[in-house]
Amino acid sequence: MTNCNTSNNFFSVCRNIKFDKLGIFFLFFLVFFFLLSTQSYGQNAPKKGEDWIVKLPSGVTFEMVYIAPGTFMMGSPVDEAGRDDSEKQHEVTLTKDYYLGKYVVTQELWVAVTGANLSKWIGTNLPVERVSWADAIDFCKKLTEMERTVGRLPENWKYTLPTEAQWEYACRADTTTALNNGKNLDCTDKDCRGESSNLAEVAWYDKNSDRKTHPVGLKKPNNYGLYDMHGNIWEWCFDWYADYPDDSVIDPLGPDKGTAHVRRGGSWGYYAKGCRSAARASYSPNYRLESLGFRLALVPEK
Secondary structure (H helix, E strand, O other): OOOOOOOOOHHHHHHHOOOOHHHHHHHHHHHHHHHHHHHOOOOOOOOOOOOEEEEOOOOOEEEEEEEOOEEEEEOOOOOOOOOOOOOOOEEEEEOOOEEEEOOOOEHHHHHHHHOOOOOOOOOOOOEOOOOOHHHHHHHHHHHHHHHHHOOOOOOOEEEEOOOHHHHHHHHHOOOOOOOOOOOOOOOOOOOOOHHHOOHHHOOOOOOOOOOOOOOOOOOOOOOOOOOOOOOOOEEEEEEEOOOOOOOOEEOOOOOOOOOOEEEEOOOOOOOHHHHOOOOEEEEOOOOOOOOEEOOOEEEEOO
């Protein structure tokens, strides 16, 4: 018999293997299988403070951007062009770090998890659309289960939709202007002219989109490296829609119940003012539209 280390690990099995040709072959096979299993998904759980590229068994990859905690002014100042009364400015503090998808969920990723495609415009790198809030939540649950099965998720973390506060904090990326490129709208809805506007640097909207979605990542990213936070498609948030509070808040989750969920960012078919960082709207949880999709968040469960 061999005299291998009998500590509680994978290689302790060798203590019961004779060093004959069959035993050596068997040990080699076990070592090979072990190494293969640890590499099959390309990586382990993300390191805190670092962005993360996730590779699924199908070979499809997606990128998650690390977002550090912080405090910001949510909503818009009263003199911001295109402002709506629902955007009451108030201080928000987010105390927990989280990750947000570098891009909205693409059709390639959606199909890799669900096996089907609901979208109007078909393309692997196009945003998935015609997705309800309930559809998006189901997708997040499936992805969480997949990633937990392979032991890749940090303990007690899950994929979900970002809260409205998480979405706006990440969209702004330390800016205070109407757009996350550090600029304000330079045109109203009627006089915007395609690619000539400040919004066109970062968004596909009704004046430059040709009335359809576009592949993710073609416009300028914000300071955090996030793409298409303005325009292309509306993005579901986790919260029920409600009026903002008057005072400062910490880690807001929205009301416990409601009739419609928040959507953010504007879309290929929407006006310039609806694509601002502070712009907000809502739909019922089961509503589907060819300009409506979502972006993944990876957050601690507690």
